[in-house]
Amino acid sequence: MALIEKAPAKINLSLDVLRKREDGFHDVEMIMTTIDLSDRIELHSLDEDKIEISMESRYVPNDERNLAYKAAHAFKKKYAIKTGVHIGIEKNIPVSAGLGGGSTDAAAVLRGLNRLWNLNIPLDELAVLGATIGADVSFCVYGNTAIARGYGEQIEVLASPPPCWVVLAKPNIGVSTWTIFNRVKINELYHPNTKRVMEALYEKDFHKLCQYMGNSLEPITSSLHPEVSQIKQAMMNIGAPGVLMSGSGPTVYGLVEHENKARRIYNGMRGFCEEVYLVRLIG
Ligand code: ATP
Numbered sequence: 633m634a635l636i637e638k639a640p641a642k643i644n645l646s647l648d649v650l651r652k653r654e655d656g657f658h659d660v661e662m663i664m665t666t667i668d669l670s671d672r673i674e675l676h677s678l679d680e681d682k683i684e685i686s687m688e689s690r691y692v693p694n695d696e697r698n699l700a701y702k703a704a705h706a707f708k709k710k711y712a713i714k715t716g717v718h719i720g721i722e723k724n725i726p727v728s729a730g731l732g733g734g735s736t737d738a739a740a741v742l743r744g745l746n747r748l749w750n751l752n753i754p755l756d757e758l759a760v761l762g763a764t765i766g767a768d769v770s771f772c773v774y775g776n777t778a779i780a781r782g783y784g785e786q787i788e789v790l791a792s793p794p795p796c797w798v799v800l801a802k803p804n805i806g807v808s809t810w811t812i813f814n815r816v817k818i819n820e821l822y823h824p825n826t827k828r829v830m831e832a833l834y835e836k837d838f839h840k841l842c843q844y845m846g847n848s849l850e851p852i853t854s855s856l857h858p859e860v861s862q863i864k865q866a867m868m869n870i871g872a873p874g875v876l877m878s879g880s881g882p883t884v885y886g887l888v889e890h891e892n893k894a895r896r897i898y899n900g901m902r903g904f905c906e907e908v909y910l911v912r913l914i915g
Pocket of ligand 1: 693698732737768
């Protein structure tokens with residue numbers, strides 16, 4: 633038995649860091665939406681009780697450190713499954729880029745195993761299990777558009793953004809989420825207006841969305857990696873109406889309403905940056 637599960641990347645339309653908690657995590661408020669840039673997860677049942685991963689990536693380990701492995705392990709343990717699984721991952725989402733690549737692979741494994749072994753576990757339950765693997769896994773279990781609170785595990789589904797194109801530009805560096813959160817100084821943080829971003833989604837107001845999208849972590853990542861602000865400036869100069877860093881970075885994205893303009897910005901950005909993508913929002 634084998635099946636394919638799509639694992640789409642996410643972008644942050646907003647990311648606010650509210651406070652540092654006693655347990656060391658930060659309370660956040662993040663509006664995320666999925667984009668049409670996906671890994672492809674292939675699952676095969678194995679008679680032997682083991683988890684195998686195959687994936688060609690210089691940056692991601694193929695063993696129990698892989699978030700897809702952790703997801704399969706947590707799933708098998710929770711539901712006492714003695715069957716094994718082979719997980720093939722075609723990696724298309726850039727790694728350590730702020731696009732939730734590892735989290736979406738883990739979420740796709742949870743959804744996929746649920747189908748592979750016909751368990752009919754509700755998504756809400758998979759999302760709770762996902763939170764034990766990583767902060768963004770709960771969101772990725774649902775996909776589409778949602779606000780995540782707590783350390784990222786409390787999900788409330790939101791209206792999807794107005795249809796538009798996304799130009800992504802990733803500088804040639806990887807950023808560790810832990811390093812960026814470690815540099816957060818709560819009293820000095822910039823806070824986006826999350827309420828206005830939510831209004832923009834419900835009103836399907838593209839320009840309001842572009843005006844209010846914001847990310848508390850962007851100044852921190854930019855101070856460590858000036859490439860981030862350079863790419864942001866370049867994308868704004870070329871004419872993208874809304875430009876923001878996603879997650880803890882370093883990927884910068886621009887929202888563009890019309891395809892022709894999006895293609896122009898995509899072509900323009902290829903002069904600045906090696907890794908540029910043009911995709912649609914699917915959230
Ligand atoms: P986020 O936006 O959720 O903070 P990210 O996009 O910045 O995540 P990832 O691509 O998820 O970062 O990678 C973060 C770390 O997770 C890397 O060190 C990577 O080696 C590890 N990792 C483990 N499994 C995976 C996987 N299946 N895909 C990508 N990264 C993985």
